[in-house]
Amino acid sequence: MQAPEEQPMPARNGAELLLDTLTAQNVEMIFGYPGGAVLPLYDAIYRQQFRHILVRHEQAAAHAAEGYAKATGKPGVVFVTSGPGATNAITGIADAMMDSAPLVVFTGQVGTQAIGSDAFQEADILSMTASITKNNYQVHDVRDLPRVINEAFYVASTGRKGPVLIDLPKNIANQTTNAPFPDSVNLPQYQPAPTVDKHQVAQLMQALSQAHKPVLLVGNGVHAAAAQTEVQRFAQRYQVPVVATLLGLGVMPTTAPLFLGMGGMHGTYAANMALSECDLLINVGSRFDDRLATAPAKFAPHATIAHIDIDAAEMNKIIATTYQIVGDAKTVLKLMLRSSAARPEVAAWHEQLQQWQAEHPMRYQKSATEIKPQQVVQLVGELTHGDAYVVTDVGQHQMWAAQYYPFKHQHQLITSGGLGTMGFGLPAAIGAKLAHPEQPVVLFVGDGGIQMTSEELEVIATYDLDIKIVLLNNHTLGMVRQWQDLFYDQRRSETMFEHQPNFMKLAEAYGLAGHQLTDPQTVAADLAAAFAAPHAALIEVAIPALEPVMPMIAPGSANNEMMESD
Amino acid sequence: MRRLLTCLLSNNPGVLNRFTGTLTRRQVNIDSISISPVGDKSASRVTAAVYLDDEAVAKQLVAQLNKQIDVLEIHDITEQPHIERELALIRVNAATNKRAELFAMVQPFRADVVDVALDSLMIQITGSREKVNALLRVVQPYGVTQVVRTGVAGFTRAEG
Numbered sequence: 001m002q003a004p005e006e007q008p009m010p011a012r013n014g015a016e017l018l019l020d021t022l023t024a025q026n027v028e029m030i031f032g033y034p035g036g037a038v039l040p041l042y043d044a045i046y047r048q049q050f051r052h053i054l055v056r057h058e059q060a061a062a063h064a065a066e067g068y069a070k071a072t073g074k075p076g077v078v079f080v081t082s083g084p085g086a087t088n089a090i091t092g093i094a095d096a097m098m099d100s101a102p103l104v105v106f107t108g109q110v111g112t113q114a115i116g117s118d119a120f121q122e123a124d125i126l127s128m129t130a131s132i133t134k135n136n137y138q139v140h141d142v143r144d145l146p147r148v149i150n151e152a153f154y155v156a157s158t159g160r161k162g163p164v165l166i167d168l169p170k171n172i173a174n175q176t177t178n179a180p181f182p183d184s185v186n187l188p189q190y191q192p193a194p195t196v197d198k199h200q201v202a203q204l205m206q207a208l209s210q211a212h213k214p215v216l217l218v219g220n221g222v223h224a225a226a227a228q229t230e231v232q233r234f235a236q237r238y239q240v241p242v243v244a245t246l247l248g249l250g251v252m253p254t255t256a257p258l259f260l261g262m263g264g265m266h267g268t269y270a271a272n273m274a275l276s277e278c279d280l281l282i283n284v285g286s287r288f289d290d291r292l293a294t295a296p297a298k299f300a301p302h303a304t305i306a307h308i309d310i311d312a313a314e315m316n317k318i319i320a321t322t323y324q325i326v327g328d329a330k331t332v333l334k335l336m337l338r339s340s341a342a343r344p345e346v347a348a349w350h351e352q353l354q355q356w357q358a359e360h361p362m363r364y365q366k367s368a369t370e371i372k373p374q375q376v377v378q379l380v381g382e383l384t385h386g387d388a389y390v391v392t393d394v395g396q397h398q399m400w401a402a403q404y405y406p407f408k409h410q411h412q413l414i415t416s417g418g419l420g421t422m423g424f425g426l427p428a429a430i431g432a433k434l435a436h437p438e439q440p441v442v443l444f445v446g447d448g449g450i451q452m453t454s455e456e457l458e459v460i461a462t463y464d465l466d467i468k469i470v471l472l473n474n475h476t477l478g479m480v481r482q483w484q485d486l487f488y489d490q491r492r493s494e495t496m497f498e499h500q501p502n503f504m505k506l507a508e509a510y511g512l513a514g515h516q517l518t519d520p521q522t523v524a525a526d527l528a529a530a531f532a533a534p535h536a537a538l539i540e541v542a543i544p545a546l547e548p549v550m551p552m553i554a555p556g557s558a559n560n561e562m563m564e565s566d
Numbered sequence: 567m568r569r570l571l572t573c574l575l576s577n578n579p580g581v582l583n584r585f586t587g588t589l590t591r592r593q594v595n596i597d598s599i600s601i602s603p604v605g606d607k608s609a610s611r612v613t614a615a616v617y618l619d620d621e622a623v624a625k626q627l628v629a630q631l632n633k634q635i636d637v638l639e640i641h642d643i644t645e646q647p648h649i650e651r652e653l654a655l656i657r658v659n660a661a662t663n664k665r666a667e668l669f670a671m672v673q674p675f676r677a678d679v680v681d682v683a684l685d686s687l688m689i690q691i692t693g694s695r696e697k698v699n700a701l702l703r704v705v706q707p708y709g710v711t712q713v714v715r716t717g718v719a720g721f722t723r724a725e726g
Contacts, residue, residue: 130584131591135635138579155635189576189638313629316622 011178014142014168015044018106021149021181022050027077029053029434031061031068035081036121037108040173042079053434053463056455058085060427062092063453066101067431070414071389073224075102075156076431082108083121086167087128091421094132096163098418099247100220102156103163104149105133111171112140125167134162139172146181154185159192160311161224194312196327196335204282204306204323205341208238211280211304213349216240217263217292220247220417221285221309221329228410230333231284232256237337239346241353243271245286246402250412254386254405260353261362264292265553266399269360269562270353272553275300276560277352284308285329288318289418290555298558308332362403364550364565371520373397373472373543377404379527380442380470388440389414389432391467393425393449396478399549401444423452426469430456433465441466447473447500457510460536468531471503471540474547482548496545507538517541568597569624570650570720573612573631574639577603581636585612588634592627594618598652598717609638613650613719643722650720653690654698655680659709660687668708675701686711 012020018041022030029051034042045052055061058080065076080089086107096103110119126136135155137148145168152164208214222231228251235242235258242252243263252259261268263275275281281303286292288307293299296318306323307315315324325332364374377400380388386406391414392398398415407413414432416424429443450471460467481495507514515530515537517523523541530539550565575581582601589596597615604611618624624642632640660668665687669679672689675697681688691701695718702710 126580127583130580130587136580160633187635190635311633313626313633315626315629317626320622 011176013040013044013176014139014145014173015040016048017142017145017177017181018149018168018173019044019048019050021146022077025149025153029068030077030079031055031064031431032079033058033061033081033085035085035108037082037110037170038079038085038106038173040170041106041108041168052079053430053459055427055430056458057453058088059091059423060430060453060456060459062089062103062105063095063421063424063427064431064434064456064459065103065105066092066096066099066424067391067414067428068435069096069101069103069431070099070428071411071432071435073102073161073226073411075104075153078103078105080105080107081121082110082125083123085121086123086125090128090132091423093129093163093165095416095419095421095424097132097134099416100161100224101163102161104152104156105163105165107165107167108173109138109167109169112169113171115169125165129165132163133165136165136167138167139169142172142175142177143179143181145172147185150182151185151187154187155190159190192310193328193331194310194326196332197325198335200323200325201332201335202339204325205336205339207280207304207306207323208240208282209342209344211344212346213278214238214240214280214282214344214346215274215278216242217245217275217281217283217286218242218248218251219245219284219286222248222251223410224285224310225329225331226410227284227330227333230330230337234333234337238343239350240282241274241350243267243274245289245292246415247413247417248286249402250407250409253408260357262402263559264289265294265555266403266549266551268357268362268403269551269564270356272551272559272562273356274353276558278303280304280306282306282308284333285310287314290318293318294553295556295558360564367520367544369520370544371517371523371541373400373474373541373547374404376470376472376523376527376541376543377401377444379524380468381406383528383531384440384442388442389436391415391425391429391432391441391443393443393445394420394422395446395449396474396482396547396549397444397446397472399479400472422449425449426453426456427459429467429469430459430463430465433467434463441468443467443469445469445471446478447471447475447497448477451501454506457506457512457538461510461512465536466534467536469536469538471538472543473500473503473540474543474545475500476545478547479549485546485548486554503538503540513537515539567617567619567644569616569618569642569644570648570718571612571614571616571628571631572641572643572720573614573637575601575610575612576636576638577608577610578636581610582612584634584636585631588631589614589616589627592623592630594627598715600652600717600719613717615718641722643720647723648720649723650695650718651693652695652698652716652718653692654702654713654715656689656691656702656705656710657686657712658689658705659685659711661685664708668705671704672701677701
């Protein structure tokens with residue numbers, strides 16, 4: 001960054017200065033909830049008419065901001081008050097850290113004189129969030145505020161993206177200043193764009209030309225670097241088949257011939273066999289998460305592995321690799337595309353992969369008497385032509401959405417990957433829809449997860465957000481129950497919901513359209529009808545209680561040790 | 567094994583918390599840690615001695631610490647020629663008839679007696695960990711009632 005340039009400023013208080021800095025950062029909207037310690041901020045919002053989305057719980061403010069961030073790659077901005085406001089936001093901050101989503105979270109704090117005195121609504125949020133933020137700040141001088149905010153946006157949205165928290169004591173928000181402030185940041189030690197080791201790239205390309213069974217594994221880092229085009233071009237040029245992580249879905253169109261699908265615990269047979277049998281694995285922007293590398297000691301046992309990641313700390317963390325290329329996915333792929341390395345001989349490998357795909361396609365038992373969740377996702381895929389932003393909560397429905405929705409483009413799947421946060425879906429869908437008001441947004445959610453943040457239905461109603469909520473209701477915490485069935489001898493401890501709210505009345509209570517789908521014969525037409533109006537709808541689909549997500553790799557088993565459906 | 571990390575942290579509130587938090591999260595045991603502002607006081611120099619057997623994990627830990635925004639610099643100097651020193655204050659029982667003996671004993675260590683009470687002495691020693699340990703061993707029989715050690719501070723040796 002350039003040296004700071006100082007500009008003279010009119011006198012303003014901290015809160016006004018904060019909003020002006022957000023405006024300078026091109027912030028479109030704030031997700032938040034007011035409270036005592038942020039009264040000065042909300043007064044400034046009122047006076048400046050800054051766009052603010054009023055959620056109904058601070059956890060939802062963070063998840064909605066994540067939805068915005070995951071759907072755009074741009075930082076989501078959160079305002080919450082001190083104490084409980086801040087602690088409520090923690091789950092969303094942790095989720096953003098795990099999935100490298102850029103957030104800038106402002107927490108109110110009690111006045112500097114009262115900090116440490118157990119004042120009303122005081123919490124030591126800096127300590128609490130130290131391990132779940134890229135960086136956090138407490139501002140002690142109003143003149144520092146613009147610098148801190150600019151740093152926060154810079155840190156959140158560069159390198160490996162992530163959440164940054166700014167704790168703002170109330171008296172600092174009220175302090176007035178006309179001090180000039182820098183419009184650039186000066187963090188010489190922070191090097192978010194490392195110089196790529198060209199020698200390693202050359203060696204990798206050499207290895208590729210000699211490989212017989214190469215595989216490209218793509219993860220969230222490709223979205224973060226907006227490198228979809230480069231991935232597709234590279235795969236095409238070298239005829240390298242592609243496996244995606246959950247967060248890497250959308251990098252390759254699901255229908256692309258070179259795409260093998262999602263790998264890992266609930267991935268496709270072909271993708272997991274490719275990971276197991278490949279002789280060269282090029283991982284671009286994924287971190288060998290345990291849902292992908294279910295048994296690190298047995299992962300890609302025949303392969304030379306290359307790891308391309310913006311975060312040097314990911315190198316050799318889970319899987320020891322031969323080539324370690326620290327850099328942004330786009331930069332590295334561009335260098336790889338500039339190489340004149342010979343194309344590998346892969347005809348036999350492709351034949352093998354096609355055979356696996358043909359013999360073990362994604363499949364489920366169709367039924368004439370019950371609506372199958374996989375079928376619902378497929379139907380929604382057809383209704384939306386694979387163009388919708390797909391938001392999910394966490395659990396079985398999330399995996400079915402990942403397995404059966406025909407993704408096409410970057411940032412299209414908005415899901416809680418690393419942290420696996422139930423309750424994420426509904427507020428994240430709000431953020432995604434506000435980020436892309438002209439695009440269709442579909443939320444797949446289960447009957448467990450929707451009850452964790454159902455208060456946010458009010459936000460959907462208030463802002464008239466056209467979100468199609470597909471509630472796959474199996475009256476159970478399906479994924480946990482599936483594990484109990486498999487690994488705990490069917491002891492379904494506390495996972496069956498014998499009583500549930502009337503979701504249609506819940507929709508009605510919030511003034512939203514409700515549709516209840518129970519008939520497998522008419523499900524396609526019923527879904528189409530429910531999707532027809534340009535307003536939100538809560539579409540409750542009754543699905544079988546005991547449907548498992550298949551295929552599945554048990555934790556600790558290797559990628560080629562899949563359980564398949566009957 | 568014991569590894570020695572030397573780091574420069576920006577002197578901001580909560581920075582040490584983040585630093586040690588990362589060690590805790592990786593389940594790394596800290597042997598000693600010493601920290602003090604240096605230069606214009608905008609940065610603090612940290613010497614951390616930690617127990618870590620796996621070299622790959624050690625490398626990864628350094629990378630993880632290095633990505634903290636407030637970690638300005640970090641090096642694992644375990645394998646490099648380096649100097650490490652610490653200071654200890656030792657209070658030892660010293661009846662009048664034992665004093666001369668104790669004074670004589672600390673001399674080869676180039677330690678100093680910095681406080682004398684009726685029945686005890688306070689010894690100050692500076693040096694390597696081994697030297698401090700050795701002095702502690704020889705004064706132990708007299709009855710050590712209090713010990714404080716600063717933890718090591720270290721640097722690599724200059725080349726050539």
